[in-house]
Amino acid sequence: MTAGQNEIGIIGGGISGLLACKYTLSKGFNPTVFESRDEVGGVWTKTIRTTKLQTPKSVYQFSDFPWPPSVAQDFPTQNQVFEYIQSYARHHDLLKYVKLNSRVVRVSYEDGPSEEEMWKWTLWGGTVPLEYLSQNRFLQLLVHKPGEGILSTITLVRWGISKFVESHVRKKLRLAKRDMVPNHSFLKLCSVATLPEGFFDRVDQGSIILKKAQRFSFCSQGVVVDGDTEPLKIDLLILATGFRGMDKLKAAFIWPAFRDLIDKEDTTRLPLYRTCVHPRIPQLAFIGFSESFANLFTSDMTCQWLAELLDGTLKLPSIKEMEKDVSQWDKYMKQSSGEYYSRYCLDAAQIWYNDQLCKDMGWKTQRKKGFLRELFEPYRPMDYA
Numbered sequence: 118m119t120a121g122q123n124e125i126g127i128i129g130g131g132i133s134g135l136l137a138c139k140y141t142l143s144k145g146f147n148p149t150v151f152e153s154r155d156e157v158g159g160v161w162t163k164t165i166r167t168t169k170l171q172t173p174k175s176v177y178q179f180s181d182f183p184w185p186p187s188v189a190q191d192f193p194t195q196n197q198v199f200e201y202i203q204s205y206a207r208h209h210d211l212l213k214y215v216k217l218n219s220r221v222v223r224v225s226y227e228d229g230p231s232e233e234e235m236w237k238w239t240l241w242g243g244t245v246p247l248e249y250l251s252q253n254r255f256l257q258l259l260v261h262k263p264g265e266g267i268l269s270t271i272t273l274v275r276w277g278i279s280k281f282v283e284s285h286v287r288k289k290l291r292l293a294k295r296d297m298v299p300n301h302s303f304l305k306l307c308s309v310a311t312l313p314e315g316f317f318d319r320v321d322q323g324s325i326i327l328k329k330a331q332r333f334s335f336c337s338q339g340v341v342v343d344g345d346t347e348p349l350k351i352d353l354l355i356l357a358t359g360f361r362g363m364d365k366l367k368a369a370f371i372w373p374a375f376r377d378l379i380d381k382e383d384t385t386r387l388p389l390y391r392t393c394v395h396p397r398i399p400q401l402a403f404i405g406f407s408e409s410f411a412n413l414f415t416s417d418m419t420c421q422w423l424a425e426l427l428d429g430t431l432k433l434p435s436i437k438e439m440e441k442d443v444s445q446w447d448k449y450m451k452q453s454s455g456e457y458y459s460r461y462c463l464d465a466a467q468i469w470y471n472d473q474l475c476k477d478m479g480w481k482t483q484r485k486k487g488f489l490r491e492l493f494e495p496y497r498p499m500d501y502a
């Protein structure tokens with residue numbers, strides 16, 4: 118693509134859309150953000166007031182726009198996050214590129230290539246304090262990565278450290294007494310949970326009741342949890358079972374050839390190269406479709422990569438090579454995330470993922486000064502500014 122000539126459509130004005138807007142602008146493109154709501158900020162515009170960020174703000178921040186000093190706490194409130202995102206948009210003067218109250222109802226290729234032509238393409242776009250536990254290079258050494266053999270380098274060390282941390286956390290939080298010992302190991306991806314302040318105090322006081330169950334059913338008084346004889350009396354049930362991103366996407370795609378590519382019954386995940394582009398769907402990128410320890414960090418990195426791709430600085434490999442990479446990544450996710458596989462989570466492999474993007478962009482992967490800092494200091498968005 119040639120900078121300055123191309124219109125970029127961005128659906129959504131949350132952090133992912135704003136980042137995509139900022140980075141494509143920086144390369145001279147003309148972005149338009151379509152946002153169905155009446156303000157930018159995405160999920161942070163309308164969230165329960167008591168919600169706080171669960172990721173420390175040091176990693177949940179824009180790489181070129183630090184949190185203001187007025188936000189002193191590590192886990193800002195919903196309103197502070199919302200204000201921060203809004204001020205990012207104002208700071209980069211992004212609001213003039215956003216069309217509010219504009220819902221995109223479907224995506225299609227008008228007068229696009231025929232199905233036959235499409236299958237001949239060879240290149241996408243060718244024509245067209247927790248952070249210390251995972252976000253540093255030393256700990257990345259302990260994480261199994263895509264393409265690594267099962268008995269790679271330090272499997273035993275990995276296992277030992279995982280067991281040590283598990284036993285420490287189990288003891289500290291008295292998990293056995295509370296019947297909350299997880300079934301998965303510490304190093305399993307996508308299984309980090311951040312709890313609100315005083316969570317376990319409330320468990321001990323009895324105002325929070327924890328129940329481990331595979332299934333539950335409804336009854337007139339509330340809910341019967343598998344294994345319990347008495348029903349739990351409840352007035353309101355909240356199913357915090359996650360978003361249905363794939364369903365939304367399938368509904369939006371009207372071009373049959375592409376809809377079929379994503380609407381495969383055997384997969385709940387979108388096979389995305391670098392978590393961003395589908396090898397066989399050109400001119401379309403996905404931001405924020407993968408989860409991570411800090412989603413903003415990942416969206417920021419991916420948008421920088423995407424901007425370089427659009428700018429022509431980096432070239433994608435062939436469809437075959439991308440598909441090979443995606444399937445290697447898929448296999449890895451199945452091995453390391455188990456039941457959480459469908460959530461497409463980077464989590465502990467974040468630095469490894471950033472390294473892949475940096476290599477693609479021709480950037481240095483080791484971005485700290487000094488060996489020890491490189492090994493032990495957590496990686497943050499500002500390291501890639």
Ligand SMILES: Cc1cc2nc3c(=O)[nH]c(=O)nc-3n(C[C@H](O)[C@H](O)[C@H](O)COP(=O)(O)OP(=O)(O)OC[C@H]3O[C@@H](n4cnc5c(N)ncnc54)[C@H](O)[C@@H]3O)c2cc1C
Pocket residue numbers: 128129130131132133134151152153154157158159160161164168169170171172177219220221222404405409410411412413416
């Ligand atoms: C309560 C809560 C707490 C969270 N805490 C954390 C945390 O601590 N750490 C973390 O990393 N992540 C957290 N997350 C995850 C959070 O979703 C991401 O961090 C991030 O805000 C997602 O941004 P996004 O732009 O990708 O998506 P969203 O914020 O969901 O933005 C998507 C935008 O697209 C718009 N849109 C959707 N469809 C259309 C359409 N068809 N046409 C036009 N506009 C459309 C929506 O209106 C929305 O504004 C939390 C999420 C919630 C709900």
